[in-house]
Amino acid sequence: MRIRLRIKEVAENKGWTMTKLSHRSEVAFTTVKSTFRDPYRTLNTDTLRRLAEALEVSIHDLIEEVPDDKED
Template structure:
């Protein structure tokens, strides 16, 4: 599962929802939804706009987290 770190990165760089929406040219409701739900599915072009506005790579805005419903996989030998 992928978790978005948009809120954390934005706040660390001094952006709130409104300023990020304007800087990234992304609808405010989309930004608000991402801030409130870090597991929201987001279009890659939207994520790229946000990353560009924040001055980071798109990979800085996502992290892999284990699925709650699935048991952890055993390490490969």
């Protein structure tokens, strides 16, 4: 299983830009931008918590498990 970040979808559903999310969460714009571009990137738990708090959602709302591309 892989973890996919849903930060972009949640932010866009709220009508938030990357800039707004960066300011509200106090997370660097470059980090927010990279999560929008690559939902499979590694993100530390503190950053994930800050993004969730800014978006007023649970951390669980920002992640999803997706199957690996490999076939067994």
